[in-house]
Structures are given as structure tokens and as C-alpha cells.
Amino acid sequence: MGRSNMQQKTLIKLRPNLTRLSQTAPPTLAAFAIWVLDHYDEVAFSSIRSLADKANVNANTVTRLSKELGYDGYDAFRADVQLALRARTIGYAARAEALRNRDGGDVYSEMIAANRANAEAVFSPEMLRLIEQCVPTLLVARRIYAVGVRSCYSIAHYLSYVGGMAFNNFVSVPAQPGSILDQLSRAGPEDIVIAISFEHYSTEVIRATQIARDVGARVLSITDSHASPIAAGAWRVVPLPMEGPQFMPSINAALIVAELLLAGMMARSADAVANIKSFEDRIEKFGGYQRGAPVSG
Amino acid sequence: MGRSNMQQKTLIKLRPNLTRLSQTAPPTLAAFAIWVLDHYDEVAFSSIRSLADKANVNANTVTRLSKELGYDGYDAFRADVQLALRARTIGYAARAEALRNRDGGDVYSEMIAANRANAEAVFSPEMLRLIEQCVPTLLVARRIYAVGVRSCYSIAHYLSYVGGMAFNNFVSVPAQPGSILDQLSRAGPEDIVIAISFEHYSTEVIRATQIARDVGARVLSITDSHASPIAAGAWRVVPLPMEGPQFMPSINAALIVAELLLAGMMARSADAVANIKSFEDRIEKFGGYQRGAPVSG
DNA sequence: CCGTTAATGATTCATTTGCATTATTTTTGC
DNA sequence: GCAAAAATAATGCAAATGAATCATTAACGG
Incomplete structure (x- = not known):
């Protein structure tokens, strides 16, 4: 001691x-x-x-x-x-002990290692610089469209929902897949399209980036490689690792990027926090929220 | 690379x-x-x-x-x-350097620290044990409903979409919020409801857990505390930290739990991988996927 | 019972290691 | 400008390292 x-x-x-x-x-x-x-x-x-x-x-x-x-x-x-x-x-040993001799322990330890690797990749200085570079432009963009389908729909939804709470330039993602393209056709050079897709790349998102190019909107591609079809001609490309067990690539890195983008934007915006507050007040007023039970202490 | x-x-x-x-x-x-x-x-x-x-x-x-x-x-x-x-x-040094003297550097380093803490919490032996305990039941459940709204909708969507690729007991989340409750009223004791909500707890999800209780379905609550309104009477409670910058709690831990649950299920299911394969084949057949450009090397 | 084979342990050897010593270069004071 | 001192580089050596080889032991079938 x-x-x-x-x-x-x-x-x-x-x-x-x-x-x-x-x-x-x-x-x-x-x-x-x-x-x-x-x-x-x-x-x-x-x-x-x-x-x-x-x-x-x-x-x-x-x-x-x-x-x-x-x-x-x-x-x-x-x-x-x-x-x-x-x-x-410290603590790694305890977990190793816990995982050993357990059914599926391999999967969990693989997930843990993969998650760590993915997160560290996002947190590399280069990646952070890249993300930071996007922030000012996003702040002044007229409209921000988040496009993702299938498993990437969750990321797109998160971006536009949380973004929509704090900023008024986020366009809410439509429920019907087809409407994405309709919506985008109205975009212009002052708009940003955040496209999210990983292998296998979905046709709709690729098409979205093409439309974006046609109307002159800048594309921020969150994908798995610079060779990705949605990276072609993009304004910015955020290439992410999707390590995971063989059968299941992880979209965790993409969510982290989404959260980093939003946090970066909020940190630079004076009204963002106030906007969130009023957004939540509004929802509470209409009964969308409910207080939790009082916690002791 | x-x-x-x-x-x-x-x-x-x-x-x-x-x-x-x-x-x-x-x-x-x-x-x-x-x-x-x-x-x-x-x-x-x-x-x-x-x-x-x-x-x-x-x-x-x-x-x-x-x-x-x-x-x-x-x-x-x-x-x-x-x-x-x-x-x-890696990067503790390089990253510190990169973050220092940069606008909003604090936010990024805060996010990094928070993300790490959140992930480590999920990867604790107790949490992994808890997740693992849920897996067998989920595998044999008749139906699995994933319920989340607002920012948690992304998690619910991810769960049911990816889950739906590999298993046939995942119910796809409806686009209209109201239909969640309609859907749930048809649930029964052999079904599992995965409820996802954090403070401020959304009324719809709370209502969903109540309905679940009424019809006898078991609730797996992914939330931020045992005192959460959706934890009351739940079959299993997965309490998660949501550390993040003041203005933005992170749902990263929730996504990790979702991925762990799915990975755990897939690892124990013989057909899961085959199901995914045929699912993807089906989508490719209808032109939903597109191959990426050939990568050198 | 023996003999075969896989598993484990001991020995050996060329390299590499950390450190002390010596040589060389650079700096400093006058 | 030059000698003294400090800083830096080169050399030598005993101890260690990693890997290959060889020896011993245990397990098993006939």
C-alpha cells in the first residue's frame, strides 16, 4: 500500500x-x-x-x-x-473472468473489442478534425436533410429528431421511404444532405446523393469507405469502421459521429439550448412527457 | 489502411x-x-x-x-x-493536443470521456450477465415488440429492423406513434415488450408498459434508472448511464445494449445467419442494394 | 506388458538488452 | 582564439531475451 x-x-x-x-x-x-x-x-x-x-x-x-x-x-x-x-x-481482468466459461462469451467479448476499436477510430484526431470542419457549415446551412434507410434509418432519424429540437434547419425524416427523394428534389445549393449508408449500400441513399449533386446541395457522407458509392462527389466523407461479429456489423460508430456533430453544433450555438428547452416545454404541455418517481437522496 | x-x-x-x-x-x-x-x-x-x-x-x-x-x-x-x-x-496525448486550443474542444473531450464511461458501464460483468439472461427468453418469445419514441425511436427501429432480418418474432415498429398502442393490445403472455425511454420519460412508452402488464406480456425496460416509470413491474430492467455534455444525454449505451442483445440471440440461433442472408438476397433482388466500387488490394 | 505418440520440460545459442566506460563534439568563460 | 567544461556519441560487456533443439514424462491402444 x-x-x-x-x-x-x-x-x-x-x-x-x-x-x-x-x-x-x-x-x-x-x-x-x-x-x-x-x-x-x-x-x-x-x-x-x-x-x-x-x-x-x-x-x-x-x-x-x-x-x-x-x-x-x-x-x-x-x-x-x-x-x-x-x-x-484495471477492471478488464474482472470482465474477462466474468465472460469466460459462459455461453456466447465469445460474442460478447468480440462485441466489446469491436466497439472499442470503432469508438477509438472515431475519436482519432483526424476524425475529430473532420467532424469539426463540418460543424460551421451545418450551422449556417439553410436546410439539413438526414438520409438513411433500413438499419441506417435509425441514425438518420436520431440526427434529424435531436437536431430538430435544437435547430430549425433540420428537416424531419419522412416516414415513407419514397418521400425522401421528393423532399430532396426541393433542396438547393445552400442545403446539406447527410447521407448514411454502409455495405450493402442501399439504392435509395445512393439515389439521394445523386439528386443532391444535381440540385447543387453538398453531401456529407457517413459510410464505410471512400470507395463507397455515396462517397463519390461528396462534400465531406466520414469513413467509419463497422467491426463486429461476422454476422453483424455495428452502426455504433455512426451514432457516435451523429452525436458528435450535434454536440459540436450545439456548443457553438447560443440558442440551441434554449430551443431544446422550449421544445421540451411544448411536449410536456401536451402531455408527451411524464415525470419519473422521486428518487431518494 | x-x-x-x-x-x-x-x-x-x-x-x-x-x-x-x-x-x-x-x-x-x-x-x-x-x-x-x-x-x-x-x-x-x-x-x-x-x-x-x-x-x-x-x-x-x-x-x-x-x-x-x-x-x-x-x-x-x-x-x-x-x-x-x-x-x-493512443491519442490520449495526440487527442489532447488536437483538442487543445480549438473551439469547442471541451465538448469533444467531454463526449469522448462520456462515451467511454457509458460503454464501460454496459460492458461491466453484471450488465453482461443481465443481457445474457434476456437472450434465451427473447429467442423463444412468440413476438417481440420494440417500443420507443422521439430520440429513442431510433433504438427501437434498429432493434426491430435488424432483429426482423434474423428472426421472425420481431414485430416491425409502426410509423405512426398511435399505432404502437393498437399493436400492443394484441400482445399476450408469450410476448416480450422491449421498452426504451429515458428522462424525460415519454407518455407513450409508459402507456405501452402498462398495456403490456395488462395483457400479461413481459417488459424488458431499457432506461436510465430502476426508479424509471417504465421500470415498474418490468420483467427485466437494464439501467443505463446517459452521460454526455449537459445539454445532450447520449443514447449510445442503449444502442450498444441493442446490438449486444441481437448478437447474443444470433450467436445462439442456427438459422439467424441464413435468415439474414435470404433477407438480403430478397432486397438485392428487388434492387434495394447496390454493389460498391471495387476496392484496390 | 510394451511401444507409440502427444505433451511438457530442460538445454543451448545467436541476439539483444541495459549500463558503464571511453571518445568526440559542442558550448562556455576569459 | 582557446582551453575548460559540459553535452553528446560510440564502444564494450555481462546479463537477458527469443527461438530452436533435445530430453523427459504421461496417455493410450494393442
Whole structure:
């Protein structure tokens, strides 16, 4: 207990120490300290030499940094970083235990791994940048059409329903599939069409992107590949992984993107929250909502 | 892209493979496979010998397991596990960098943290057990009704659409809100009603659970609390966190539960995959699908 | 009972590892 | 401009690592 506490203390000090070195230490060492700050976890998995290679410094620089940080040597330094990584893993063991020897445990663990991979892909810096780039345009668009059918209908519906609560440029998705195309034919260059489809790509959504192109509307494609038929000629393409058990690709990444887009828009809009509030008031007034039972505490 | 995709695939398959080995492999190897399942991250940080020491097996067993898993040797195995660990860490630094000094960066990082927390809650052993308990009953149910309105309509739609592809007891959700109650009045004790609603709880879904109770159907409530009005008298309650930015609760956890339920059902059903196949064939026949452009490689 | 085979363990060997030592370059004070 | 000092790079070495090979043990059929 005492020992782990002490180690945690050193862990907490690690980043500040590195930052300090990046300012006070000699050039090469300082540069390497910065590199370590940006590639923290490489330390956990690399030897002195391989780390030196990756950072383009001499192997000795690695050893000297370790000592400069107060460690006996590189081994001690690395052990500390590994400890930090392990801390994030706690709980995985318990789940593994729970899953083992259970019918269908494979499926669940596959889903968990897939979900994590999908989510991390969406949360990559590039993807976030891409999503952020879309936000300002969506905010000023005259109309936003969300188009998705079959299993992707849920995403389209979520987008336009929640979007419609906060913004007045979201067009609500029609119940009858055919009307999507009717609706789109009235779109124009100031409108955005958010098209959502994954393999197998549905004809209706492909057709929707074609119409969008014809009327000059910009297409934001949420799909599984740049080679997707709905990515052709699109204004923006958000390519997503759909990992899942063999028989069931996951649309989870798509929902996360939808939520990120909406959150990004709301964060930049002054009225969004007020709009939601009045939207909910309206529904409550007409009896659409009901308060839950009072919760103790 | 190709390479990272491939690695991702192998990563996702890693745990199932270990589970398989823990059942089919010779005793020592099987025992070690189980140990690895429970001490997943030790692999990332240990050498053959140190891992063997920790697991109390011969060093050779470690090498054998690696090969049995399809790797060239221990190095390849460890690299894969490290990749999995990195996936969880990756970007903590890069992402922080990307988010910093960016408009709305807070929102994105909040979403990321929230999403992770929500997903982890669903993946907790207790929650997985709960979900798994529902599966057998759902498989033999006469009819399964998925009920959700407003933002939760997307979840209900996803459940019944994808469920309907693989199983014939899923009832497709009606477009008009009113018809939900009409439909439900025809339900009976052999039916399951999956009710999805979060605060503010929608009157229609609450009413649906009441009708379900009246006709003797069992209710599986996907909601945010045991105190939820749709949890009262429910057969099973799946309480979910909906963490998100203040103004926008996330329904991501609900989608994950939906996917887990479906995956769990499919894994236990012999015809499910065949049903999906024939379903897709049917749609393709009528021109609902279109092939994507050929992908290079 | 034996002999065959699969499973496990021990030994060996070329590499790689971390670290100390030595050599070289760069910086600094005058 | 140059010597002293500091910083950086190169070298050497004992200990470790990963993987191949060989030896032992257990399981099973005839």
C-alpha cells in the first residue's frame, strides 16, 4: 500500500518533470523530453535502443533522461510508465473472468473489442478534425436533410429528431421511404444532405446523393469507405469502421459521429439550448412527457 | 489502411481464440490460456521468461501458445497485445493536443470521456450477465415488440429492423406513434415488450408498459434508472448511464445494449445467419442494394 | 506388458538488452 | 582564439531475451 502510493506520487510528478526538462535541459535532452511527452506510451513498450531509434536520438540520451528524472536507470523509468498504463486496464481482468466459461462469451467479448476499436477510430484526431470542419457549415446551412434507410434509418432519424429540437434547419425524416427523394428534389445549393449508408449500400441513399449533386446541395457522407458509392462527389466523407461479429456489423460508430456533430453544433450555438428547452416545454404541455418517481437522496 | 484493418481484425479475434484454446488445448496450455485471459496486459510488458514465471509455467509454454494463436512467435503475439493496449491509450496525448486550443474542444473531450464511461458501464460483468439472461427468453418469445419514441425511436427501429432480418418474432415498429398502442393490445403472455425511454420519460412508452402488464406480456425496460416509470413491474430492467455534455444525454449505451442483445440471440440461433442472408438476397433482388466500387488490394 | 505418440520440460545459442566506460563534439568563460 | 567544461556519441560487456533443439514424462491402444 505504502509502496504503491509512493509510486503513484512519482507517476504524478513524471509529466511536470518532463516539462521542466524540456525547458531547462540541454537541447538534445530537451527535445527528447518533449518527444517523450508526446509519445508517452512508446516508453512502456520499447527498449532503450528502439526508443532511441524512434525518437532519433542516441541511445545514451535515453539513459541520461531516465537518470535526470531521478530513476536509477531506464528500467525503473519504463516500469513507472508501464504502471501508469496498467492503471487504465484495471477492471478488464474482472470482465474477462466474468465472460469466460459462459455461453456466447465469445460474442460478447468480440462485441466489446469491436466497439472499442470503432469508438477509438472515431475519436482519432483526424476524425475529430473532420467532424469539426463540418460543424460551421451545418450551422449556417439553410436546410439539413438526414438520409438513411433500413438499419441506417435509425441514425438518420436520431440526427434529424435531436437536431430538430435544437435547430430549425433540420428537416424531419419522412416516414415513407419514397418521400425522401421528393423532399430532396426541393433542396438547393445552400442545403446539406447527410447521407448514411454502409455495405450493402442501399439504392435509395445512393439515389439521394445523386439528386443532391444535381440540385447543387453538398453531401456529407457517413459510410464505410471512400470507395463507397455515396462517397463519390461528396462534400465531406466520414469513413467509419463497422467491426463486429461476422454476422453483424455495428452502426455504433455512426451514432457516435451523429452525436458528435450535434454536440459540436450545439456548443457553438447560443440558442440551441434554449430551443431544446422550449421544445421540451411544448411536449410536456401536451402531455408527451411524464415525470419519473422521486428518487431518494 | 489495409494493414491496420487486418491487425484490428486479429485483435478482435484474439480473445475468442484464447477462449477456444482454454477449452480444446492440452491442460497446461489451456490453463495458461486462461491465465492470459485474466492477465491480458502482463503479456504486453513481459518477456517470455518473466511471463512464464508470473504464470508459473514453463517458458516454452509461452512460445507454444503464441504459435498456437497463429503468430510467428512470442514477439508477434506481444506486439498485438501492445497494440490493443495502445488503442486504449493512443491519442490520449495526440487527442489532447488536437483538442487543445480549438473551439469547442471541451465538448469533444467531454463526449469522448462520456462515451467511454457509458460503454464501460454496459460492458461491466453484471450488465453482461443481465443481457445474457434476456437472450434465451427473447429467442423463444412468440413476438417481440420494440417500443420507443422521439430520440429513442431510433433504438427501437434498429432493434426491430435488424432483429426482423434474423428472426421472425420481431414485430416491425409502426410509423405512426398511435399505432404502437393498437399493436400492443394484441400482445399476450408469450410476448416480450422491449421498452426504451429515458428522462424525460415519454407518455407513450409508459402507456405501452402498462398495456403490456395488462395483457400479461413481459417488459424488458431499457432506461436510465430502476426508479424509471417504465421500470415498474418490468420483467427485466437494464439501467443505463446517459452521460454526455449537459445539454445532450447520449443514447449510445442503449444502442450498444441493442446490438449486444441481437448478437447474443444470433450467436445462439442456427438459422439467424441464413435468415439474414435470404433477407438480403430478397432486397438485392428487388434492387434495394447496390454493389460498391471495387476496392484496390 | 510394451511401444507409440502427444505433451511438457530442460538445454543451448545467436541476439539483444541495459549500463558503464571511453571518445568526440559542442558550448562556455576569459 | 582557446582551453575548460559540459553535452553528446560510440564502444564494450555481462546479463537477458527469443527461438530452436533435445530430453523427459504421461496417455493410450494393442
